[in-house]
Amino acid sequence: MPAHPARGPGSPRDHPGSPAVNTTPHLLIVGAGQAGAHLAGSARDQGWKGPITLIGGEPHAPYTRPPLSKTFLKGQTPLSSLALRSDAYYTQHRIDLVVDEHIDHIELAGDGTGTATAATGRRWRFDRLALATGARPRHLPIEHADLDGVLTLRDLHDAQALAQRLTTATALVVIGGGFIGLEVAATATAAGVPTTVVEAAPTLMNRVVSAATAKIVATAHRAAGVRIRTGVRPLRLRGTNGTITAVELDDGDELPADLVVIGVGAQPRDELARAAGLHCDNGIVVDAHCLASDGHTIAVGDCANLPDPSPASDGTVRLRLESVDNAVEQATSAAGTLTGLHRPYRSVPWFWSDQGNLKLQIAGLARPDDEIVLRTGRRPGQHTTLRYRGSRLVAAECLNSPADFLAVRRALGEETPLPRVTAADTGLSLKEHLAAARTPR
Ligand SMILES: Cc1cc2nc3c(=O)[nH]c(=O)nc-3n(C[C@H](O)[C@H](O)[C@H](O)COP(=O)(O)OP(=O)(O)OC[C@H]3O[C@@H](n4cnc5c(N)ncnc54)[C@H](O)[C@@H]3O)c2cc1C
Secondary structure, three states, X not given: OOOOOOOOOOOHHHXXXXXXXXXOOOEEEEOOOHHHXXXXXXXXXXXXXXXXXXXXXXXXOOEOOHHHHOHXXXXXXXXXXXXXXXXXXXXXXXXXXXXXXXXXXXXXXXXXXXXXXXXXXXEEEEOEEEEOOOEEEOOOOOEOOOOEOEEXXXXXXXXXXXXXXXXXXXXXXXXXXXXXXXXXXXHHHHOOOOXXXXXXXXXXXXXXXXXHHHHHHHHHHHHHOOEEEEOOOEEEXXXXXXXXXXEEEOXXXXXXXXEXXXXXXXXXXXXHHHHOOOOEOOOEEOOXXXXXXXXXXXXXXXXXXXXXXXXXXOOOOEXXXXXXXXXXXXXXXXXXXXXXXXXXXXXXXXXXXXXXXXXXXXXXXXXXXXXXXXXXXXXXXXXXXXXXXXXXXXXXXXXXXXXXXXXXXXXXXXXXXXXXXXXXXXXXXXXXXXXXXXXXX
């Protein structure tokens, strides 16, 4: 990707040939989710003077998604407390929030200005565009996935439908043993719905945690009553009168089901960017300043493919991060790009998942072949799996161990060395080991 110096608002170079400098450029943010909402507020806080329009395709003001597969599904989080900001916040920050408008076309000029058109025909001119379009559930190419009772979970509408179905379901099959699938399975089982998780890989959460952590998690779910089938794939879905009745597996088994949740990952919503001519490859390709390939358009959150922001990274590895932390931190950095502060996005990525009684917190990014040091905590259910690449600590997977999580997250940010042999010594807590490592001798 070419290097494109970021330019602040109002720069004459933003409008080549224009006799007058536009001192109140209009920032248009498409996608009113976690990243878009944070970008709007952060841009205003960091000094964006011109109008800001935040457009979302859903009929709601920006809300937080993590509870959708957890407390909201249990009925413990009321709808009203999902909102990311109060209505007054948008007014006070002079953010024009437009909901229920799906942008389906963008005309983008070479200087980053352009026009966005919604499905309803409404149009917005912009001086600067930010895309925060998020992701959608990955499609599972399986026969009869359109049967009634087969759901995915990405937005509030999906969560409301699932919560409703759970009140009458007698047999749930969750396809996909990743974070969302396991959260749903734990919630449904606790609510008394017999649940089976079907995972094609040999272990749960295969792409994101070590086999050691996955094994502990699987044991805990089984103990709570979740049935888990790994190493098998759903072959086809069966139904009667258009409604799901069973999931047929590739090992010949058939699981009866009156509810199926497909949770096999998410895909970036980058079609608008592609059509506008921006470089996309598993998401909208951006640099460390959140600039897309035209050097003007910003892309943030789940839709962006970015250089690994970890402090120890050389930035050559590209990835997409699907987490609240990434949406917020990347949006903060992007706001700096828009307002001329130009702070590259550097941060220790982190993520959490609540699955029944398990609180999983992950700091840093591990690769499948990174080695492990497993520490079992003093209280039942407490485990921390440290991931090492050679002699370097690169990540930690913490189960019910928030103190370890905080200690490692800080250590990764400061690049505090923690030799493997030290880490394996459970006589001291990780916090104590790391404090000792920081103390000058
Ligand atoms: C059920 C669930 C549970 C999760 N749990 C956790 C968790 O425990 N911890 C964690 O860190 N992360 C969790 N995540 C991930 C986290 O919610 C996402 O990483 C985060 O929401 C990404 O923010 P975003 O703004 O990039 O995308 P989103 O929040 O998806 O927002 C994108 C918005 O853009 C809108 N949009 C898209 N295209 C258009 C268009 N053309 N016009 C107008 N609007 C458009 C979409 O409708 C959507 O509202 C969870 C996600 C889900 C779905």
